Amino acid sequence: MNGSLYKHMIKAQAKTIVSYSVGSAFYIALIAAIYPSLADSEAIKNYLQQLPDQLLKVFNITGMGNLLEFIAGEYYGLLFILIGSIYCITAANQLMARPIDRGSMAYLLATPNSRRTIAFTQALVLLTGLAAIVVSTTAAGFAADAWLVTDDALDRERFLEINVVGFLLFFAISGYSFFFSAMANDEKRALSLSGGGTVLFYSFDLIGKLTEKAEWLRYGSIFAAFEPGNIAQGQVEWLPVCLLLLAIGAIGYTAGIGFFAKRDLPL
Amino acid sequence: MIELQQLTKVFPNGKGIFDVTLTVRQGEVFGFLGPNGAGKSTTIRHLLGFLKPTKGRASINGFDCWRESVRVQASVGYLPGEIAFPEGMTGMELLDLLAGMRRMNTTRHRDELIERLQLDVRLPIRKMSKGTKQKVGLVAALMHEPDVIILDEPTSGLDPLMQQTFIDLIREEKQKGKTIFLSSHIFPEIERTCDRVAIMKDGRLMAVNDIHELQSMQRKLFDVILAREEDVARLLASPLEIIRHAGRRVCIAVQGNYDAFIHELAQCKVQSLDIHAQSLEDIFMHYYDRRGDER
Structure with a gap:
């Protein structure tokens, strides 16, 4: 790792990272804050019961039995995934594909640092941002539990599990995004590969949940590994899932750094 | 010392550079000429280790430019042909970043260069004119007092007065015994700075001439x-x-x-x-x- 580059890149990314973190933290607190007013509402319960099972599955809503299930369904089920994925794809693109495409990578590589060092530093910047977003979301969840929702305790352990698996999901997504960004000569191409891949994965998961016949599609999707509603109910063996996501991400980053070190650069 | 031995790079479209062999001696100012697309920048990219040769090799001070690029870059200053800086920084922030990445511990030479080129480093780079950006690039290439200086079209965008300042700078570096490799289109610049000149055409080295020979040909x-x-x-x-x-x-x-x-x-x-x-x-x-x- 190169300290100067890391510091500079973190500074350059700070605005983005802070806005994603604050946005995510604010939203989870908001969801938690409205929980008490909905928890005892018979109308909502009846409404949920009337919705088809598939639809609830699509949005990862398992129930409203407690605060954790509510947060898992209302926040982690969709918006969290969206925020994290967008950060992974855009940040990987900005850190690797853009400097390669625009040529500014030449200045960094002209310094006596190996390509591995440069790529590794950029990867670390990406992961630092990701960690900041997930950690601030987790912290906001705990804070909301402590101050906003007094009559329903959050299952802390399972809430942490959701966040750990969530972080690893993004580790995997950022891993392949980083790989595409390190490989491409063209910023747009990198963006369409990592963005397109992610949308495809998400659609597989969605279709698999909607139609039983197509459930096998979910096995081809990275998003099937993250089931916040089921984690909240304690129905997930989360360790194997974690290892799988960890492996996907590690392969993405390692391959990305490895290919970047050996490729021709149009600088 | 820069050495190219049968350096060949064939791109998928069949273009590239072919069998480029030349030696730039220690302390020499070497000019590199040729029309656009002749392969000048491709050759220079090999020196920086951005491209892997299909055949042959490039080395600087005995270190292979591809395999030992880190060793090479420690003693090289480089000005890219296309100006593309990292986004959202001022001139000073960029110079600080590069100085940090080079683990430089003195800014004396950098400050001198900034003074000489009358560069306002506090400006955000995106607000700078082309010539000002070129000056930032020049400072970045020279500030760590490299032994070997590689400049791709160094005076593009500079006004005549600054071109003169640049020529003076190159002469001073030459006097300090630096090896300089530059590509250029401008005759007075080459004439007043270079000892020898090479020309490329369609990816091949056409000739390497002494500058005096050239002057007699003119x-x-x-x-x-x-x-x-x-x-x-x-x-x-x-x-x-x-x-x-x-x-x-x-x-x-x-x-x-x-x-x-x-x-x-x-x-x-x-x-x-x-x-x-x-x-x-x-x-x-x-x-x-x-x-x-x-x-």
Whole structure:
């Protein structure tokens, strides 16, 4: 790792990272804050019961039995995934594909640092941002539990599990995004590969949940590994899932750094 | 010392550079010329380790430019041909970043350069003019006092005054014993700085010449306005090569035979005299195309 580059890149990314973190933290607190007013509402319960099972599955809503299930369904089920994925794809693109495409990578590589060092530093910047977003979301969840929702305790352990698996999901997504960004000569191409891949994965998961016949599609999707509603109910063996996501991400980053070190650069 | 041995890079479209072999000696200023797309930048990218040769090798101070690029970059200063800086920073922030990445511990030479080039480093880079950006690039290339300086089109975007400052800078670096490799289109710049010049065309090295050889190859056109009509006839009868004449205006081509030119002209009454120099590329192309035709 190169300290100067890391510091500079973190500074350059700070605005983005802070806005994603604050946005995510604010939203989870908001969801938690409205929980008490909905928890005892018979109308909502009846409404949920009337919705088809598939639809609830699509949005990862398992129930409203407690605060954790509510947060898992209302926040982690969709918006969290969206925020994290967008950060992974855009940040990987900005850190690797853009400097390669625009040529500014030449200045960094002209310094006596190996390509591995440069790529590794950029990867670390990406992961630092990701960690900041997930950690601030987790912290906001705990804070909301402590101050906003007094009559329903959050299952802390399972809430942490959701966040750990969530972080690893993004580790995997950022891993392949980083790989595409390190490989491409063209910023747009990198963006369409990592963005397109992610949308495809998400659609597989969605279709698999909607139609039983197509459930096998979910096995081809990275998003099937993250089931916040089921984690909240304690129905997930989360360790194997974690290892799988960890492996996907590690392969993405390692391959990305490895290919970047050996490729021709149009600088 | 820069050494290229049969350096070959073939791109998927069949273009590239082929069998480029040349040596730039320690302390030499080496000019690199050729039309766009000739392969100058491709050659330079190999020196920086951005491209892996298909065949052959490039080395600087004995270190292989591809395999030992980190060792190479420690002693090289590089100005890219296309100005593309990282986004959202001021000139100073960029220089600080690069100094940090080079683990530099003195800013004396950098500050001197900033002063010399009259560079306002507090400006955000995106608000800088092309010439100002070029100055930032020059400072970045020279601030760590590298042994080997590689410059891709260094004066593009600089005004004439700054071009002169740049030429002075290059001369000073040369006096310090630095090895300098630069690609350029501008003749006076090459003429006043370089010891030897190479030209590329279609990915191949056409020739490597001493700058004095080149100067003798250069044809200069003199536009002379004479005071008396009879002098026109005298010049037409002389051994000088007259390109065209109209009234008392005579256009004379001179290549190396300056003495004869002066001698003839001394016997005329000259009212005005203008010089048009051929560009270095024209000379090269003219010279080698002609030689090619003879074969």
